[in-house]
Amino acid sequence: MQHYSDEEILAFYRDEKSQNMALHYLIQKYQKKLYWHIRKIVICHDDTDDVLQNTFIKIWKGLAGFKEEAQLFTWLYRIATNESLTFLKQKQKLNTTSIHPIEYQLSKSLESDDFFKGDEIQLKLQKAILTLPEKQRVVFNMRYYDEMPYEQMSEVLETSVGALKASYHIAAKKIEEILLNN
Amino acid sequence: MKNNEHNFDNEPNFPFDENGKNPFGMPLDYFASFEDKLKKKMELENELSEFPLLSSIQKTNAFQTPVDYFTKSENALEHALELVSFQKLQSIKTPDFADLETDYIRELNVSLVAKIELADELKSYSTLYALDKVNSFAVSDNYFEDLHLRVKERIYSEKHLSVSVFEKILDFVFGKKIAFSFGLALVISLSIYFYQDSKNSLMTNNCQTLACLEKQEILNDKSVNNFDEDQLMDLVNVKSLDKQLKAETSLTDTLQQEFILNNINTDQLLEELQ
Numbered sequence: 361m362q363h364y365s366d367e368e369i370l371a372f373y374r375d376e377k378s379q380n381m382a383l384h385y386l387i388q389k390y391q392k393k394l395y396w397h398i399r400k401i402v403i404c405h406d407d408t409d410d411v412l413q414n415t416f417i418k419i420w421k422g423l424a425g426f427k428e429e430a431q432l433f434t435w436l437y438r439i440a441t442n443e444s445l446t447f448l449k450q451k452q453k454l455n456t457t458s459i460h461p462i463e464y465q466l467s468k469s470l471e472s473d474d475f476f477k478g479d480e481i482q483l484k485l486q487k488a489i490l491t492l493p494e495k496q497r498v499v500f501n502m503r504y505y506d507e508m509p510y511e512q513m514s515e516v517l518e519t520s521v522g523a524l525k526a527s528y529h530i531a532a533k534k535i536e537e538i539l540l541n542n
Numbered sequence: 543m544k545n546n547e548h549n550f551d552n553e554p555n556f557p558f559d560e561n562g563k564n565p566f567g568m569p570l571d572y573f574a575s576f577e578d579k580l581k582k583k584m585e586l587e588n589e590l591s592e593f594p595l596l597s598s599i600q601k602t603n604a605f606q607t608p609v610d611y612f613t614k615s616e617n618a619l620e621h622a623l624e625l626v627s628f629q630k631l632q633s634i635k636t637p638d639f640a641d642l643e644t645d646y647i648r649e650l651n652v653s654l655v656a657k658i659e660l661a662d663e664l665k666s667y668s669t670l671y672a673l674d675k676v677n678s679f680a681v682s683d684n685y686f687e688d689l690h691l692r693v694k695e696r697i698y699s700e701k702h703l704s705v706s707v708f709e710k711i712l713d714f715v716f717g718k719k720i721a722f723s724f725g726l727a728l729v730i731s732l733s734i735y736f737y738q739d740s741k742n743s744l745m746t747n748n749c750q751t752l753a754c755l756e757k758q759e760i761l762n763d764k765s766v767n768n769f770d771e772d773q774l775m776d777l778v779n780v781k782s783l784d785k786q787l788k789a790e791t792s793l794t795d796t797l798q799q800e801f802i803l804n805n806i807n808t809d810q811l812l813e814e815l816q
Contacts, residue, residue: 387690416693478678532667
């Protein structure tokens with residue numbers, strides 16, 4: 361599958377005749393990256409699917425106002441991150457039956473998730489990650505799994521590199537402690 | 543050069559080998575062309591002798607070619623010659639991978655440095671470092687295959703919902719603002735019309751006879767033209783009409799008398815009588 365560059369996709373978008381193609385190429389290029397980024401935040405596959413679709417709809421609606429000073433990739437990641445966190449907040453609000461925080465519910469749902477294929481240690485790791493505050497969780501996932509440079513993370517999360525490094529360090533230490541204690 | 547074709551017969555300076563053959567060889571026409579070559583060389587030297595500075599400079603090739611240029615160009619030439627017979631293939635341009643390779647090497651370099659940094663960073667967290675970094679999450683079969691279709695469907699369905707057919711037509715004919723003003727004016731004028739109409743209509747709901755109902759209908763519709771004279775005569779209440787006319791006549795008579803007394807003097811009246 362051929363992937364067009366971000367510049368080419370934006371050029372397709374600007375031309376009314378090829379706008380549909382732009383949407384197609386945009387989804388083709390970024391669907392997997394954004395899916396896995398969202399999935400690690402919202403955990404459940406069905407929720408991820410909802411958030412991913414909402415993310416693409418937001419991206420599409422906002423693409424006209426996208427300033428090319430920033431990279432398309434970081435802008436997409438930012439929207440996906442915000443959508444995921446907003447989704448979790450809404451889910452927490454809607455779930456009035458449980459007194460536990462949403463992270464606890466996500467952790468419990470992992471055990472029965474058909475689409476989670478990890479072994480025991482992977483389950484423990486995911487549960488440990490879910491104990492982190494949401495911002496630290498996002499930082500840890502982006503650094504540990506996506507191996508994103510701090511500079512890029514800084515653009516996505518609009519936080520300084522120093523703060524991100526500190527955040528990652530605290531998150532990794534906490535996870536270590538949890539894993540060792542278990 | 544055909545070095546394998548030797549002519550040893552007229553070579554007296556070299557000993558023959560065991561088979562009576564001279565082991566050295568030379569081009570067949572060497573001696574025949576030697577004189578000509580010598581003459582040309584002498585001519586050139588004579589020419590150059592007129593330019594002493596030029597003749598003093600050693601005649602070497604100061605130009606160089608890129609490494610393997612000739613090998614590559616030979617291959618390219620061969621390739622071009624092969625393509626001569628294939629017109630369609632000839633028209634296809636060979637992609638230039640030079641830029642791609644440069645970008646690739648630069649990106650590879652950056653990603654390698656990043657990987658090393660990450661590994662170093664992770665080393666300080668021994669438990670995490672010992673773990674295999676795997677993606678334990680899975681997706682349903684062919685999930686990514688039709689995701690773009692689902693997203694497109696949602697985008698276009700939202701678009702369609704937001705603009706109804708009626709709105710489209712109004713928008714096409716008038717534009718939204720004009721359509722809104724027109725609609726508002728229409729609603730106001732209709733409501734005024736119905737309000738006034740209801741005010742004029744008879745509120746007599748206690749009609750017991752057909753005549754009463756017909757009268758009510760005529761008064762409400764105000765369309766007496768549709769009825770014939772006899773019908774109208776039947777509907778008119780003669781007694782009350784007679785009373786009303788009498789009252790109106792007496793009233794007008796009194797008013798007339800008052801007007802005459804106030805505005806006309808007796809002389810004028812006498813003149814009129816004459």
